Amino acid sequence: MESGQICWRRPSSSREREYYYCQPLHANPHGAVLAAERRPAVLDAVAAAGAFLIEDDFVRDLTIEGHPPPPLIAADANGHVVYIRSLTKPAAPGLRVAALAARGAAHARLRAIRLVEDFFVAGPLQETALELVAAPSWPRHLRQVRQALRERRDTLAAAVRDSVGTQSLPSVPTGGFHLWVSLPMRIDDVVLAEQALRSDVLVTAGRHWFPAEAPPRFCSCPTPARIPPPSPEVSIVSRNSEASPSH
Numbered sequence: 001m002e003s004g005q006i007c008w009r010r011p012s013s014s015r016e017r018e019y020y021y022c023q024p025l026h027a028n029p030h031g032a033v034l035a036a037e038r039r040p041a042v043l044d045a046v047a048a049a050g051a052f053l054i055e056d057d058f059v060r061d062l063t064i065e066g067h068p069p070p071p072l073i074a075a076d077a078n079g080h081v082v083y084i085r086s087l088t089k090p091a092a093p094g095l096r097v098a099a100l101a102a103r104g105a106a107h108a109r110l111r112a113i114r115l116v117e118d119f120f121v122a123g124p125l126q127e128t129a130l131e132l133v134a135a136p137s138w139p140r141h142l143r144q145v146r147q148a149l150r151e152r153r154d155t156l157a158a159a160v161r162d163s164v165g166t167q168s169l170p171s172v173p174t175g176g177f178h179l180w181v182s183l184p185m186r187i188d189d190v191v192l193a194e195q196a197l198r199s200d201v202l203v204t205a206g207r208h209w210f211p212a213e214a215p216p217r218f219c220s221c222p223t224p225a226r227i228p229p230p231s232p233e234v235s236i237v238s239r240n241s242e243a244s245p246s247h
């Protein structure tokens with residue numbers, strides 16, 4: 001599976017530019033990665049349109065298999081990419097520190113906006129973030145996070161395949177913390193999510209990811225910290241296998 005276009009924002013006046021929002025690495029919810037051969041084409045299309053590409057690199061630190069490709073901004077010779085990445089996923093949700101990178105005019109304007117609006121991130125928070133990523137234990141922490149995610153992903157993938165069938169997982173993500181599960185037609189994604197929640201299992205109905213009519217049913221499952229045997233996901237999906245569609 002591959003990731004690409006998420007959305008174009010068309011300008012509402014001639015003074016505005018077009019924006020293209022993209023998650024090239026482990027896109028939410030399916031975890032797909034933009035194919036190597038399409039990366040230059042995406043950058044060229046954005047430059048040719050005089051547009052900006054907003055690169056949301058939200059789980060770069062959560063790559064499970066191999067090494068992630070460099071961010072698209074690394075090959076952006078024309079200053080058309082605005083890059084966003086935060087520390088919350090590999091560190092803690094409360095550590096609200098993000099990086100915004102751009103070149104040329106985009107960089108100058110974004111910097112000016114941040115300066116006027118909030119005088120940048122608070123100093124103590126910046127110091128905390130710096131100490132964290134510069135600590136000798138940071139690389140070890142990242143390795144441990146990846147190992148834990150790999151175990152959770154594999155355990156949940158096996159449970160989903162056992163209960164829903166091998167065709168339920170069109171692809172197993174190489175990073176991130178979700179599985180994108182293709183449900184049999186008899187299972188309604190919203191009913192499944194509601195019933196799972198009543199058993200303290202977090203499943204998100206897949207239809208919310210489709211701006212128009214949703215195709216065959218999907219759901220997104222965050223890989224859980226612990227699946228006690230027999231796994232709740234297995235029993236939830238099995239128990240709900242006759243869940244009737246809500247409409």
Ligand SMILES: Cc1ncc(COP(=O)(O)O)c(C=O)c1O
Pocket residue numbers: 023028056058085086087088089098
């Ligand atoms: C695609 C995507 N981008 C950005 C974010 C925001 O990340 P954070 O606020 O943790 O930096 C999320 C959160 O899950 C996300 O799914």
